[in-house]
Amino acid sequence: MRHSALAFLAAVAALVAGAAFAAGREPVLKQIDLPHDYYWREQYLPQLTTGPSSVSFTPDGKALIYSMAGSLWRQAIGSDEAVELTHAAGAYDYQPDVAPDGGSVVFDRYDGAAVELWRLDLATGREQRLTTGGAVNVEPRLSPDGKRLAWVSTAGTGHFNLFVGEIGPEGISGAHLLLGERRSRIDRYYYAAVDHALNPAWSPDGQRLYYVGNPEVAWGTGDIWSVSASDSADRRRVLSEETMWSARPEPAPDGKRVLFTSYHGRQWRQLWLTTPEGAAPLPATFGDFDRSDARWSPDGRRIALISNAPGDTRLMLRDLPGGAETEVIATQRRYRSPQGRLDIDIRDEAGRPVAARVTVTGADGRAYAPDHAWMHGSDGFDRARQPMETHYFHCPATCSVSAPAGPVIITVQHGFRRLIWRGEASLAAGQTQALAVNLKANDLPADFGRFVSADLHVHMNYGGHYRNSPTRLAAQAKAEDLDVIYDLIVNKEERVPDVAWFRPDPDPASDAQTLILHGQEFHTSYWGHLGLLNLSDHLLTPGFASYRHTALASPWPDNGAVADLAHAQGALVGYVHPYDNPIDPAKETTLTHELPADAAHGKVDYVEVMGFSDHKATAEVWYRLLDLGFRLPAGAGTDAMADYASLRGPVGLNRVFLDTGGERTPAALASALKAGRSFVSNGPLVGLELAGRHPGDSVALGGKRLAYRISLRSSLAIDHLELVQNGRVLKAFALTGERRNLDAQGEIEVRDGGWILLRAWNDGADPALLDLYPYATTSPIWLESPQGPPPAPADAAYFVTWIEKTMASAAARDDYNTPQEKKQVMDYLQQALDRYRGLAGTKGRAHEH
Incomplete structure (x- = not known):
C-alpha cells in the first residue's frame, strides 16, 4: 500500500515539476457538447467543496446521507458525528439518493475522465457500478417503489438528457432516453440549440417525473415541466420560470406542493413553492445568499438544504412551517482510513507570514484543504500529465489540513514575483506534521x-x-x-x-x-x-x-x-x-x-x-x-x-x-x-527599456540603432522571448538552462517607425499554470520617425x-x-x-x- 502510494505521488511530482513543452490542455469533462462550460460546469455539475454539497434523507427521516469533501457521509439528526461511507482513490462522490427501503444509496462518482453512477449497499459497504461508457451521468433519483431510476446523462449526444431505466440487484436494465432530442426554433447564445432536460424528481405516486427543460427559451435553463414516466407524449409545463441550472423541483410527500430553487426577480437563489398545476409561486425562504439542493423529509415537515450564508457551503435543516433552521455540523468525523494532520506555515523571503495559494495531494490522489476553506478546481488539464484537474485553496499564512496517513505532495504559490515552492511530507496516523514553507523572491x-x-x-x-x-x-x-x-x-x-x-x-x-x-x-x-x-x-x-x-x-x-x-x-x-x-x-x-x-x-x-x-x-x-x-x-x-x-x-x-x-x-x-x-x-515578468524609455513612452528615431535592455523572471520554463516590431519578430533571445531568467542588453537596428514590445510565450500548456499557456507582453514603446509609421494596407x-x-x-x-x-x-x-x-x-x- 505504501509503495503504491509513493509511486503515485512520485508521478504527480513529475507532472507538476514545471518543465513546459507542447501539450494539450483540455476542458474538464470534454465529452459534454455544450457552449459556455464555465456556466453549466459550476452551476449544474457537482464540484469538490470542503463543506456539504448535496443531501438525501433516510426513509425513517432520522438521518441524512450527504456529500462532503468528495465522500458520502451519514449523520443522525441531532448527532454531531458523521461517518464516512465512501472514499474512492483519485475520485469524488456526489448527489446521493437513498433507496426507499433504506438499504442502499445511489450516487455519482467523478474520476477525472467521466461521471458514472454507482450504488452503495449500506449494510455491507459493497459498491456497484451502474453505468459505463465514459459519459457524464448525474442527478440519480430512485422512484418511490425503488424499482426505477431516473438520471441525466450525456450518453450518445454530449447533451444533458433525461434517462429512465429499471434497477434491480444486477444494476440498471432497459435504460432509455425518455424525451428524445429536440432542437428549438429560436437562436440561443448561452445555451445549445438542442433542448436539455435536467433536475429529475419523481411524483409521490411514481407516475410522473418533474424536470427542467428549455423548449423555445432563449435565456435561462428553462421552465419546470412534468412528464409521464410511461408516456413521454404526456408532457405538461408546470411553471414558466427562468431558472438557472439549479431549480431542482422537488414535489412534497403530499403531492400538493412543489419546492424549487429560484432567484425570481432577486439577486440570490432561495426556495419557492408552487403546485403541480403551476400556481403562482410564493417564496418559502428569504436572504441575500443562496439556498439550494433542497430535499423534503419523508413526513414533509422539514427541508434539508445547502446554504452559503457564511460564505462556504453548509448543511441546514429547516422546519416548514415555522422556519427554524439548524446547521448539521460534523464536529466528529469517523473516517474510513487513518488520518494525519499537516500544519503549514508560509513565509516570504524576509521571514514574514504571507498568505498563498496551496495545493495538497494525499496518498490517495485526492485533494485536501482545511475545513471551511474554499476549495477551487481548475477548468482544464493536460491528460497526458495529470489524472485530474488541479484543486487548490487559499491559506492565510498558517493552516491545518487533515489527510489520509502517508505521503502528501504540497505546492505553494504567491503571485508571480516569487518562485513556486514544492515539497513533500509524510503524515502519521493520529499525529501532526509541521511544514515550514519559505518562499524565494x-x-x-x-x-x-x-x-x-x-x-x-x-x-x-x-x-x-x-x-x-x-x-x-x-x-x-x-x-x-x-x-x-x-x-x-x-x-x-x-x-x-x-x-x-x-x-x-x-x-x-x-x-x-x-x-x-x-x-x-x-x-x-x-x-x-x-x-x-x-x-x-x-x-x-x-x-x-x-x-x-x-x-x-x-x-x-x-x-x-x-x-x-x-x-x-x-x-x-x-x-x-x-x-x-x-x-x-x-x-x-x-x-x-x-x-x-x-x-x-x-x-x-x-x-x-x-x-x-x-x-x-x-x-x-x-x-x-x-x-x-x-x-x-x-x-x-x-x-x-x-x-x-x-x-x-x-x-x-x-x-x-x-x-x-x-x-x-x-x-x-x-x-x-x-x-x-x-x-x-x-506568470512571466518582462521588463523592457529602449533608448532609456519604457512601455507607453515614445522614442524618436534619430539614427538606425537603439540601445535596449530587457529582463525576464519566471517560475516556469519559457520557450520564447522576443522583441516584436510592427508585428514581426525583431530579435529572439536564446533561453538556456532552466529557461526562467534572463537579463540582456545591446543595440538593435530599427528602420521604421511604429511600435516595439517584448513578449514571452510558450507553445503549450504547463501544469503549474491554470491557463492555456504561459504568456506575457509589454505594452508598446512608440517609435516616432519623420515619415510617420509605415503604411499597413493589408491590415486596413x-x-x-x-x-x-x-x-x-x-x-x-x-x-x-x-x-x-x-x-x-x-x-x-x-x-x-x-x-x-x-x-x-x-x-x-x-x-x-
Whole structure:
C-alpha cells in the first residue's frame, strides 16, 4: 500500500515539476457538447467543496446521507458525528439518493475522465457500478417503489438528457432516453440549440417525473415541466420560470406542493413553492445568499438544504412551517482510513507570514484543504500529465489540513514575483506534521518600473457555490500577491448579484496592501463585452443589450454608444476577453465584434490582451490595430468568477502590472493604464527599456540603432522571448538552462517607425499554470520617425472585410426599436469603414503576422 502510494505521488511530482513543452490542455469533462462550460460546469455539475454539497434523507427521516469533501457521509439528526461511507482513490462522490427501503444509496462518482453512477449497499459497504461508457451521468433519483431510476446523462449526444431505466440487484436494465432530442426554433447564445432536460424528481405516486427543460427559451435553463414516466407524449409545463441550472423541483410527500430553487426577480437563489398545476409561486425562504439542493423529509415537515450564508457551503435543516433552521455540523468525523494532520506555515523571503495559494495531494490522489476553506478546481488539464484537474485553496499564512496517513505532495504559490515552492511530507496516523514553507523572491530589477499589479476583470459573485464579499475578495487578492481588484458588476440573465456593492470610491474592505474597486462589465454578446472602470456616479442600466427574444433585443445601444455614456462619467472603457480563436474575416460566416469600429472612433482606452480568451489570437488582432496607429494599451483581466468552486483560475491569473511610481490610487492606476505604462502576464515578468524609455513612452528615431535592455523572471520554463516590431519578430533571445531568467542588453537596428514590445510565450500548456499557456507582453514603446509609421494596407483591408460583415449582419437585424436606432448604428459603422478603406488605399508594404 505504501509503495503504491509513493509511486503515485512520485508521478504527480513529475507532472507538476514545471518543465513546459507542447501539450494539450483540455476542458474538464470534454465529452459534454455544450457552449459556455464555465456556466453549466459550476452551476449544474457537482464540484469538490470542503463543506456539504448535496443531501438525501433516510426513509425513517432520522438521518441524512450527504456529500462532503468528495465522500458520502451519514449523520443522525441531532448527532454531531458523521461517518464516512465512501472514499474512492483519485475520485469524488456526489448527489446521493437513498433507496426507499433504506438499504442502499445511489450516487455519482467523478474520476477525472467521466461521471458514472454507482450504488452503495449500506449494510455491507459493497459498491456497484451502474453505468459505463465514459459519459457524464448525474442527478440519480430512485422512484418511490425503488424499482426505477431516473438520471441525466450525456450518453450518445454530449447533451444533458433525461434517462429512465429499471434497477434491480444486477444494476440498471432497459435504460432509455425518455424525451428524445429536440432542437428549438429560436437562436440561443448561452445555451445549445438542442433542448436539455435536467433536475429529475419523481411524483409521490411514481407516475410522473418533474424536470427542467428549455423548449423555445432563449435565456435561462428553462421552465419546470412534468412528464409521464410511461408516456413521454404526456408532457405538461408546470411553471414558466427562468431558472438557472439549479431549480431542482422537488414535489412534497403530499403531492400538493412543489419546492424549487429560484432567484425570481432577486439577486440570490432561495426556495419557492408552487403546485403541480403551476400556481403562482410564493417564496418559502428569504436572504441575500443562496439556498439550494433542497430535499423534503419523508413526513414533509422539514427541508434539508445547502446554504452559503457564511460564505462556504453548509448543511441546514429547516422546519416548514415555522422556519427554524439548524446547521448539521460534523464536529466528529469517523473516517474510513487513518488520518494525519499537516500544519503549514508560509513565509516570504524576509521571514514574514504571507498568505498563498496551496495545493495538497494525499496518498490517495485526492485533494485536501482545511475545513471551511474554499476549495477551487481548475477548468482544464493536460491528460497526458495529470489524472485530474488541479484543486487548490487559499491559506492565510498558517493552516491545518487533515489527510489520509502517508505521503502528501504540497505546492505553494504567491503571485508571480516569487518562485513556486514544492515539497513533500509524510503524515502519521493520529499525529501532526509541521511544514515550514519559505518562499524565494524572483522579481524584475527595480529600475524597470515601480509596478502595481491589478486584475481588471473579476466578478465577486456570479452564481457560484460560494458567497463572496469584499473582505473575502481582498483575502483572495492577498494570497495571490495581487494589489488591486476591479470587481466588474454584471448581470447573469436577470440577476446582477453584486449590484448593491457599487460605489465610485474604493471599497471599505481595501487597505494599504489591497485595493478593491467596483466597476462594470456591460454585456452585449452581439458587439462584444466592455469593461467600464472608474465610473464616477452610477452603473449603466440595465447593463446589457441585444438580448434576442426579449424586450431588450435591439442592437442599440451598441458599444460605441455605451462607451460615450461611460466616458461621460470619466470612466475608462476596455474590450474584455476578445478572441478565443484566430480571426480571418474573409472566412467568418458572421462577424459582429465592434472593437475595430470603436478603435477607429477613438472609444477604446485599453484591450484585455490577456484574459478569458486565447492570448495569441487576441494579440494578432491587437497588432493589426497598433500597425494602423491606434495606441491601444495592453490590459489584463482573469474574468474570475471569484465565488466559483470550478474556474479557469483565481483572481490575478491574468494581471496587468502598472508603473504608477508605486501609487495605488484609482487616478494613478487609470493614468498608467491609459498611457500604456504596463505589461500583462499570467506568470512571466518582462521588463523592457529602449533608448532609456519604457512601455507607453515614445522614442524618436534619430539614427538606425537603439540601445535596449530587457529582463525576464519566471517560475516556469519559457520557450520564447522576443522583441516584436510592427508585428514581426525583431530579435529572439536564446533561453538556456532552466529557461526562467534572463537579463540582456545591446543595440538593435530599427528602420521604421511604429511600435516595439517584448513578449514571452510558450507553445503549450504547463501544469503549474491554470491557463492555456504561459504568456506575457509589454505594452508598446512608440517609435516616432519623420515619415510617420509605415503604411499597413493589408491590415486596413483586413478590417474593411471585418466591418463589411458586421454591417451586413447589423443591417439584417429586424429587432431595432426605432428606425433611428438602426440609422445610428449603421452610420457609426459606415464612418469606421470609410476610415479603414482610406488606410487600405495607402501605398506601402503589407505586414506579416
